[in-house]
Amino acid sequence: MNAMTIAARWLAVLLFSLIGSAWGQGNLEINTPAIAALQQSMQQRHAQLAPLYGAGAVGLAADGNVAVRDASSVPLAQRGQVNALVAAENADRAALYREIARANGHPEWEADVRKTFAQRWMDRAQPGWWVQGTGGWTRK
Amino acid sequence: MNPVARLALFAATVSGAAACVTINIYFPAAAAEKAADRIIEEVWQLRQGATPPAESKPNGETK
Numbered sequence: 001m002n003a004m005t006i007a008a009r010w011l012a013v014l015l016f017s018l019i020g021s022a023w024g025q026g027n028l029e030i031n032t033p034a035i036a037a038l039q040q041s042m043q044q045r046h047a048q049l050a051p052l053y054g055a056g057a058v059g060l061a062a063d064g065n066v067a068v069r070d071a072s073s074v075p076l077a078q079r080g081q082v083n084a085l086v087a088a089e090n091a092d093r094a095a096l097y098r099e100i101a102r103a104n105g106h107p108e109w110e111a112d113v114r115k116t117f118a119q120r121w122m123d124r125a126q127p128g129w130w131v132q133g134t135g136g137w138t139r140k
Numbered sequence: 141m142n143p144v145a146r147l148a149l150f151a152a153t154v155s156g157a158a159a160c161v162t163i164n165i166y167f168p169a170a171a172a173e174k175a176a177d178r179i180i181e182e183v184w185q186l187r188q189g190a191t192p193p194a195e196s197k198p199n200g201e202t203k
Contacts, residue, residue: 006148013152028168028175035179042183100175112167113176120176124186 029103038096045089058086059130059137064097064118065090069130069137093117 049066052058052074059069066089074082097117101109122131130137181187 006145006152009149010152013155026171028171030175030179039179039182043185046183046185096179100172106165106167109167109172112169113172116169116172117176117180120173120180124177124180124184 028100030100032099032103034099035096035103038092038099042089042092042096045085045092048085049089052082052085053125053129056130056139057082059132060118060121060125062118062122062132062134064114064121065093067132 049058053060055073056070057068057073058066061067066086068082068086071079071082097114098107098110100113101107122133125131125140127140129140131140132138
């Protein structure tokens with residue numbers, strides 16, 4: 001085997017790995033039954049959470065969860081229900097982040113997925129909703 | 141095949157394989173953002189306009 005052949009082989013390897021990386025950068029896998037089920041569950045819960053976001057009772061936290069921000073804006077009798085809603089939503093969110101990382105073969109990406117979602121939830125929050133920035137809660 | 145060529149081929153194969161592994165270790169931030177947006181649109185029903193679509197589209201992402 002001469003030097004030319006070796007160089008050609010090298011080039012081929014390099015080319016293939018570049019193509020592979022470009023391909024891999026495109027999209028994350030999110031079309032799995034587990035992710036679809038979580039999405040569905042969160043979508044249904046959103047009907048109950050949306051008024052709470054609007055009232056400022058619940059806000060979008062910096063850690064990718066939702067959090068009770070101002071319990072006093074909720075009648076005492078309903079606070080337990082709000083806490084349960086928030087807990088259920090956060091459980092789904094945790095499972096969602098974990099499932100996305102797993103579906104893409106990298107369970108260790110979970111924290112990065114969570115961080116990305118935290119930012120996007122806050123960026124896309126509707127006017128009037130509360131989000132948790134670096135300096136505390138702010139109203140959009 | 142002489143020993144040097146054999147060694148070179150081995151090195152090429154190993155580093156090629158290593159490159160493939162390394163590439164996928166990095167978290168694909170842009171792809172993750174796209175995935176997040178798709179899921180958020182679904183969960184918050186931002187597509188159908190069931191809730192008034194947030195006009196606060198911050199960094200004008202392309203659709």
